[in-house]
Each structure stands twice: as C-alpha cells, then as structure tokens.
Amino acid sequence: MRIGLLGTGPWALLAYAPALHGHPEVDFTGIWGRRPEAAGALADRFGTRPYADVDALIADSDAIAIALPPAVQAPLAVRAARAGRHLLLDKPLAVDVAAAREVADAVRETDVASAVFFTSRFADGPRAWIAEQARKGGWFTAHASWIGALDGGPFANSPWRHEKGALWDVGPHALSVLLPVLGDVREVAAATTGPGDTVHLVLRHDAGTSSTVTLTLTAPGPASGAAVELRGAHGVTAMPSSEDTPVSALRRMIDTLIDSARTGRAHDCDAAFGLRVTQILDEAARRLP
Known part of the structure; x- marks a missing residue:
C-alpha cells in the first residue's frame, strides 16, 4: 500500500515515519508538512521524498497517515477521504464534535478504511x-x-x-x-x-x-x-x-488498515469510534467548572 505522511513534528519523527519506513507491506510515498524544510529533512532521513503540495501527495498515495494537531488533522482527513484515500489517524480525531463528524461522515460516504491510533488498542x-x-x-x-x-x-x-x-x-x-x-x-x-x-x-x-x-x-x-x-x-x-514501542504498535495499526482496505471490515478503532470519543470528551469539557 502506498502511504503518504502529513506532518513533520515530534510524533511524525518518533512514531509515524519509522513505522511507515520499516513496514514490509508499505511503499512510503512521501512527506508533506507545513514547514517545507522540515519535510525535506524528515524525508531524507527515512528514504522518501518531500512534497510541497499536499494534494499531490494525496493523489500519489493509496492511504494517508496524519501526525498533525487535531484541529489541522480533521479537515485534511476529510480532504483525503473525499479523494478516496484510506486513513491512518491520530487521537483525538478532532477537538470539536462537528469537525470529528465531518471526518466520520466522509469515511462512511466514500467507504474508505480508517484507523485511529489509540495506543493501548494496538499494543501487545x-x-x-x-x-x-x-x-x-x-x-x-x-x-x-x-x-x-x-x-x-x-x-x-x-x-x-x-x-x-x-x-x-x-x-x-x-x-x-x-x-x-x-x-x-x-x-x-x-x-x-x-x-x-x-x-x-x-x-x-x-x-x-x-x-x-x-x-x-x-x-x-x-x-x-x-x-x-x-x-x-x-x-x-x-x-x-506492554513491551511495544509506539513504532511497533503503530505498525500493528497499519496491518489493521491494510486488512480493512482489503476485506471491507471496519476496525473497532475507526473514525466512527473516534467521533464517539470526541463526543464524550466534549461533554466532559462542558461539565468542567
């Protein structure tokens, strides 16, 4: 599966880029970031190419992994899903319910596979x-x-x-x-x-x-x-x-996404579950003094 990465921050460096780079069933397409110089440095480190245009990376990929703040993640996830790309997402899916629902709706309507990286759900x-x-x-x-x-x-x-x-x-x-x-x-x-x-x-x-x-x-x-x-x-x-590292747990989530894309069976930690978690967090936030 050709997978492109959006994001160049610490989580992209520590988890997503090495997990994609070392996965035997992944062609690590490239990296896009809001800071082009960081995308170039990260791409060099993990043997792939930087992209200046996010839509070009989406077009060249079968799936998109996102390691960006949740407020940035949500609209880009919708964009990738609408282009027919499977999604590897990070938690929280979004920081407001409307944005999370847009992601879940886009996944459902386009029938792409999705998985949200709740670490304990993928760690041995x-x-x-x-x-x-x-x-x-x-x-x-x-x-x-x-x-x-x-x-x-x-x-x-x-x-x-x-x-x-x-x-x-x-x-x-x-x-x-x-x-x-x-x-x-x-x-x-x-x-x-x-x-x-x-x-x-x-x-x-x-x-x-x-x-x-x-x-x-x-x-x-x-x-x-x-x-x-x-x-x-x-x-x-x-x-x-768990003795798993974030990288090994994330590789297991990649396995899950590949399986979901091949079989059409959604994983329990898909975008719909990410939406439900966002709804509960939003309710809790509104109850705080």
Missing part, C-alpha cells in the same frame, strides 16, 4: 487484556488514570496540548480502554479539576456500570504512568504493561 498485552475483559463481562466498576509530565518531554512545546490539556490529549486513551469493556458512556455524571490541568471524571456506562478517570499532563515526572483497574464478579484485574 493491553489489547489482548481489553478483548478478554470485554468477553468476560460482569464488571462492577473501573478506574483509569493517565498521569503525564509534559514539561521536558518531546511534546513540551506542543501548543495544542498546552491549550486543551490532559482531557483531550490522554483522555482518549482512557476512553479507548473503558468503552469496549464497560460499554458506551451514557452520561458524564461529574467532572472537576485538580492541580495543573488535572481532570477527574465520573462516567456512567450503558451496561449499568460506572467508572472514574483521572487525567493530567502536569504531574511530577516520578508520578507518571497509566493504569486501568477493573472490579467485578471475577475479582480485580489490572491492565498489563
């Missing part, structure tokens, strides 16, 4: 655990926490993360684990803030269960980490860690 260990807990059922409640320290990391200068905070950056990860196990969110029952950009949520799910979520990007470095714990008829279980 977590993905198998999620599937097993969803199969077992019988869960009473759950708690998910994604605790990050943005300062000093590769995304320390990310304007959209500083503007939108943990709810929109790591909130999608928590929801991507909770929804397949506990069911869709019926209601964001409570939402409040803590230190820095910390957000605490109480969610009610369709199956009658409830969950709590803690999200932050402003914790001390030693406090960082992600955890999900389920309690129910089977006792207590915690999501295992």
